[in-house]
Amino acid sequence: MNERIARGRLGGPMVLLAAAGTAIAAYLSVVRASGASAVCDPSHGCDVVAASPYAVILGIPVAYLGLAYSLVLLAVTAAWWQRADRRALQAAWALLLLGTLFVAYLTFLELAVINAVCLWCASFAVTIVAGLIVAAAAIRPAPRESS
Amino acid sequence: MSHKPATDAPGRKARRAAERRDRYDAARDQRRARTSTAAGGSSWLTTRTVTAVAIAAGVVLVAVLAISQLGGRSSTTGLKDPGLEYPASIQDGTALGSATAPVVMDVWGDYQCPVCARHSLDVEPSLVNRYVIANKLRIVHHEVDILGRGGNESRLAATGGYCAKQQDRYWRYSHGVYGNQQGENRGGFSRDRLTAIAVAAGVDEAAFSSCLDSQAAADAFAATQAQGEQLGINQTPTMFLNGTRSAGLKSASDWGALVDAALAQASASPSASGSAAP
Incomplete structure (x- = not known):
């Protein structure tokens, strides 16, 4: 009766980080769609970044791409957490590697080309990098118990 | 336990x-x-x-x-795109920001002046980011001919600014011109090249060309030039921050300190705020 279902190691923190990233991307998508300014952005960096030509890739706003990416990441991390399916962990790992490279490029654009920093985008990048670190810990074999 | x-x-x-x-x-x-x-x-x-x-x-x-x-910043026409695009909501002709901003920075420049280009492309975006969008600062550009030395490149580029403004493309055009300097009076701002820069900025070519030849554009340039001479503008860039004159290049942080001081002064004596300039 009290039997627990086996869950993927570190799946909880991974899902939490993916959910935080999804929430940030969803908020930035709403801001983009409504044309409003982002809140809690004292330097108004998000307005400048969103107005730059780098905020759109192939006609699609980067905020929407970020939301789509985050939803997929959330799904695979949830699959790892719930079912301990290693393929889901590998998919999450691959997505987080891709995401880390991509947010590194976007951060470079903000600092070196656009000359403005969007705190919401930086927060999103932090969730991706933190997720990568947690996934790196999860993808390694669990240490053997000394008994 | x-x-x-x-x-x-x-x-x-x-x-x-x-x-x-x-x-x-x-x-x-x-x-x-x-x-x-x-x-x-x-x-x-x-x-x-x-x-x-x-x-x-x-x-x-x-x-x-x-x-x-980033590679696309150098287009097939050989023109560089500085990649700056300010929000439409803060663009107001040759000005950026609210007309009721407590601090006004008037910038007098020459499109052939490399220091003006550095100010416009490297320093101004930070000021826009920190102050203009927050409705604390209004930046107003004025382009004059200081470096033309009898040629027509500074004048033609400045006239182009007036024509781009007529199509609400002044800032894209201005960044395009500053980003495509080729030395002073060396043909970098020929009519054809300025037209290409304007087109890259989204300006209608026919209207731009017709505007360049118009009396209204010539009069607008002459009026700005006369105003600059009256203010004794003999080097560029020259700025007036709430009327206080300053020339040459300053870093964004140096300007930030000056704008902060002007904001403090404006809040202490609201009647003294706004443009005392030009």
Whole structure:
């Protein structure tokens, strides 16, 4: 009766980080769609970044791409957490590697080309990098118990 | 209290089972990787392979984007796109920001002046980011002919600014001109090249061309030039921050300190705020 279902190691923190990233991307998508300014952005960096030509890739706003990416990441991390399916962990790992490279490029654009920093985008990048670190810990074999 | 309740035992068992399975999966991956390396097998879905593929895909993705976005800053016409685009909501002709902003910075420049280009492309965006969007600062540009030395490049570029303004494309045009300097009076701002810069900024070519020849554009340039002479503008860039004159290049942080001081002064004596300039 009290039997627990086996869950993927570190799946909880991974899902939490993916959910935080999804929430940030969803908020930035709403801001983009409504044309409003982002809140809690004292330097108004998000307005400048969103107005730059780098905020759109192939006609699609980067905020929407970020939301789509985050939803997929959330799904695979949830699959790892719930079912301990290693393929889901590998998919999450691959997505987080891709995401880390991509947010590194976007951060470079903000600092070196656009000359403005969007705190919401930086927060999103932090969730991706933190997720990568947690996934790196999860993808390694669990240490053997000394008994 | 070091003993865990007995009811946790099944949970601990399940966790151990999960860990065992996890170790088994990881070991299987490693076995498969070894087998695949040794025998050229088809067990491709190992962590190492996934990592390599993801990194390769990420590097390719970023490289393609960087080439298309940053390489694209140099277009097929040989023109560079500085990649600056201020929000439409803050653009107001040759000005940026609210007309009721407590601090006004008038910038007198010459499109052939390289220091003006550095101010416009490297310093101003930070001021826009920090102050203009927050409705604390209004920046107003004025282009004059200081470096033309009898040629028409400074004048023609400045006249182009007036014409781009007629189509609400002043700032894109201005950044395009500053970003495409080719030395003073060396043909960099010929009529054809200025037209190409204007078109790249989204200006209608026919209307721009017709405007360049118009009396209204000539009069507008002459009026700005006369105003500059009246203010004794003999070097560019020359700025007036709420009427206080300053010439040459300053860093964004130096300007930030001056704008902060002007804001403090404006809030202390609101009647003294706004443009005393030009």
